[in-house]
Amino acid sequence: MARQRRSDEYAEFATARAGHLYRSACLLTAGDTHLAEDLVQETFGRLYVRWGRVSRVENPAAYAQTVLTRAFLAHQRRRSSGERATDVFPDLPGAGDGDAPLRLTLLDALARLPAKDRAVVVLRYWDDRSVEQAADVLGVSSAAVRTRCSRALGRLRALLGEDLAEYARP
């Protein structure tokens, strides 16, 4: 009975969040959609195990994002080349539409950041977390997040330059 309820509640939450989590994972992995799927599954697995507590936290969606980010960093730490698919290329995001090259440029720039810096950028600018919240997710001090963030922005400015100009506000 309890197990059924856990399962239903989990399914409802997970289905609602799957799209967003998957997109976050795609940015974290700089476009590696296979790894992104794996990380989302890992995240959901962890949420399922802890569902009793997760469902009571103030913001389960933010919690899920936190679990995803940590799963990504844990994966980066134990990554071995053997784990990576060598024969499958990820789908191009929105392939065929005019923005595709720009998206690839952004993903490439993200790929050139160290994993933790990339996680900081995704948390701050995609997930809209404050410096303090990002520090909490990553388990480092706010000062460390600031340091990483300003370094990552410096690198991204250099790598992206005018490529982002069309995102300028009118």
Add this chain to the structure above:
Amino acid sequence: MPEKQHQDPFEERLTAALRDTGGAFRAVDRTALVDAGRNRGRRALTRRRTGVLGGVAGVALIGVGGAMLLPSGGSDDGEQSSVASRATARASASAAAEPVSGDTILKSLKELLPEGEVSEEDARGSDEKPGPYAQVVFDDGEGAAAISLGFGRVEPGGSEVGQLTRCPDETFVPYDSCDSGRLEDGSTLRLLQGYEYPDRRVDTKLWSADLVTAEGQHVSVSEWNSPAQKGAPVTREDPPLSTEALKKLVTADVWRDVVAATPVRPAPTGSAPSSERERPPAVSGKDITQTLAGLLPAGLDVVKKGGQDTEFSYVVVDDGRGASLVQVNVQHGMDDVAGQLYASGETLLDGTRIATHQGVGDDRVPGVLMWTVDTMRAGDDGFRVVVSEFNNGSAHGRPTRDAPALTMDRLREIALSEEWDKLR
């Protein structure tokens, strides 16, 4: 601290670009993702009930290197950490001193500040999530200014100590002055006078002092020449506290008690020694610099070198006609994004894939060019070498010359050099 939403234009564009790019990814099958997650969760629960620990990940977390400040009962990143974190929590519970409240931290801060008016006080105690902090607006009569105080723990002697206390690389983060050194008690202190926005589009100054004690206690004080970090107008020429006053504030003994009173738990992002061995070692930044320097044509002076510990490095060269930044990324395991990176490129006879770009390097500064040659060696290790150059000497300056110092042909030669394979 709740941050104001105002961002500099680059940050706004980055946010928009991330939204657009992230939004373009569509989950293939949500139900499949949800079901697979449930199955993983069920398997983990079964393992737990039968007393089997979670394999590699479970072992990995026991050897945790870093630790963070978190109130007791804080969030947990998953079932595998339960054994390790419970053990650590028990070990540290007796060591943690009495909690220090947010009010006490504010009181200590006000006592240590010079004469002036303090308003908009905000703080968290050592047992509050996500860790202690204080923030006030201080006015010594010259204009209101935000001052904030943060606390943390890092692994003594670990790499994070350097990241927090080393002066940043001016090539990427401009600042007016920076001083980093060791104090008599073995602590490391960095005093930095920099800017809230690295491109200084808005001249909000951010001055900070970061102290890391020999035991790994981290205390950070930041101050601005504006009553908020972002988005509020500048109210004064400089932040109110001189570097000497900042030093006095950050080194006050009372802050060490705050860190000591904060419960420890293993960092979710702590090192994972047992699994670290499986990973191919990241190429050291020093080796990259050395290789790059060896490949530069004669007649170029290397006026500056720098980079990160691993995977990235740069040199600034000058051929007598102005500085030019040349940067290199060397990465393993990038084969899974090769399809994207080299979609518009060519494949050489030996299987090396190559893509070149010649574009604008900085939309805020007219005339900055960035030229890139991006290569990936044949093989299943996804070994990638990307060389880029600019017609200026830093990532944020005006152009110092008409074109970057190296021709595209020369850049290509450098990127394709067999010397890089020695780092493979």
